[in-house]
Amino acid sequence: MNANTNANYPFRASARRTLDLEQRAVAALDAKLSEDFDQACRLILACPGRVVVTGMGKSGHIARKVAATLASTGTPAFFVHPGEASHGDLGMITAKDVVLALSNSGETDEITALLPLLKRMGAPLISMTGRPGSTLARHAQAHLDAGVEREACPLDLAPTSSTTAALALGDALAVALLEARGFTAEEFALSHPGGSLGRRLLLKVEDLMHSGERLPKVAMGSPLKDALLEITHKGLGFTCVVDEGDRLIGVFTDGDLRRTLDQHADLRALRVDEVMTRGGKRIPPGMLAAEAVKIMEDNRITALAVVDEQERPIGALHMHDLLISGVI
Template sequence: MTEAANFDAARAVAMARQALQIEARALTELGPRLGDEFARAARLVLDCKGRVVVMGMGKSGHVGRKIAATLASTGTPAMFVHPGEAAHGDLGMVTTRDVVLALSNSGESDELNAILPVLRRLGVPIIAMTGRAESSLANHADVVLDSAVAEEACPLKLAPTASTTAQMALGDALAVALLDARGFREEDFARSHPGGALGRKLLTHVRDLMRSGDALPRVGLDAGFTEMMREMSAKALGAAVIVDAADKVLGIFTDGDLRRLVESGRDLRSLQATDVMKKGPRTIRAEALAVDAAELMETARITLVLVVDEQNTLQGAISINDLMSAKVI
């Protein structure tokens, strides 16, 4: 009989719920223990002229890599150094300008403890994140962050589960405290994530996406209806911009206007741009964020916004398709 045949669905769900309850309890108990030591750790990092060097073995190492990444993306320069590799040369990455954040639930990791005396001799401040306040790691540290848990979620009480959850959460708490102390903003986060959705929204400007030059469909006030249609078809923006001799925006004529005009039954051949254009089209500046153009389109229920300068001179145009192609929306 296979293991799958013995599978008890109800027991699996019960075990999962129990694991979540244990880990939730571990986090709940972690909060009240934060105090002066946590504040001292944050102060050490804020005063650091170099980087936060995160170290940890095994599961603590995996958590450490995530903490280093979170710190780096929220305004605190950080990197992960494997303790085993540090003992064989990588310790040269650590300078006296750095702060070391060392993770070990037991506080007795051989690879980590082997390099602690060297770090002390270098004068590098050490922040320990450990579940044992009397461990070797804690005794070598300048600041100790207590990540102890009452029990692991593993029913065998062997696999690091609740303890690594506590480490992860404590690392996030430190990153959030530092982010706030630095005055880190959405724009700063976006600069660290230029390829993400937030980065595209906060770093992409209208000038980066707008059509300009010969790509703009524009005609003069006295342009005939046929000339205007040719310009709209050639530029494929779904509109024609009506401008004066100095390229000042006077109005716009869109595909929607054309549909309504055809439905009205008027004689189109006799019309000029000045007869059918809409005055006061929606405009935006080139330096505005692309997401602002998207908001304008949504509010006005339009699919195209003209880009003008302070003198209302036509600079470009940006469409909803441009925003979608750039994944701004």
């Protein structure tokens, strides 16, 4: 095919055909779910060891992803290459493990060669194939049907729709197990400590808040001038206002200052508690920083007072801190 022909080729039409075929392949999985899916989940939930995921070729690439997804969502799992398993890596599998084997044909030599050994070992086998009558499917305690009508490849040869279906079914398995375990965001964060994901899930307000001398705070009855100086010196756009017991009774913000300028010609005689926002939004130090972001967004504010159990301000959190930390 020459360059001129390439230039006029309907690339987007081809892409749309592929996407349509793969979407239909994934949609068709719903009707294929059976009691075997429940059995697979029960086998894994009862497993005292780990889920050993295996697959060859393109199915192997999907198997690696399925293992990674399981491991990150509360189901300990790892990938074993079936070819290497026959040459020593089978020692990584124990009778306490569950084996999840992926093969579109269900006849992959490197995997079927392992069947007698797995049977002898006593490790339960879950298969994911495109052929329920295949060797692998027949020897499994639970079979997950990932069969597709045809590949998106126009030659119906390259694994395309079949690998997409297997990937989606693997995700469905992982999520069903996650929900059954009651897996939490905090537990998820423990296996994702790096990058922005870990920061969003692990950082707490107390890790980011301004405290001690950096906390903006004035006493009730203070001249408005003192509150303005406190806001300027601490640079957070607001100050806490406390009573005689050091309890938070309100906040005075940049927005309050603008409203005060609109309503009062002379600011010199004003006290801060006359023009503050009474009460004000407040959060505990142990709250996840990501939750604080939502409170700020919902209330269209850029800072929050952090209080202890006695409602005494112990810190201040600003949107800028959340940006710098990578929480947002």
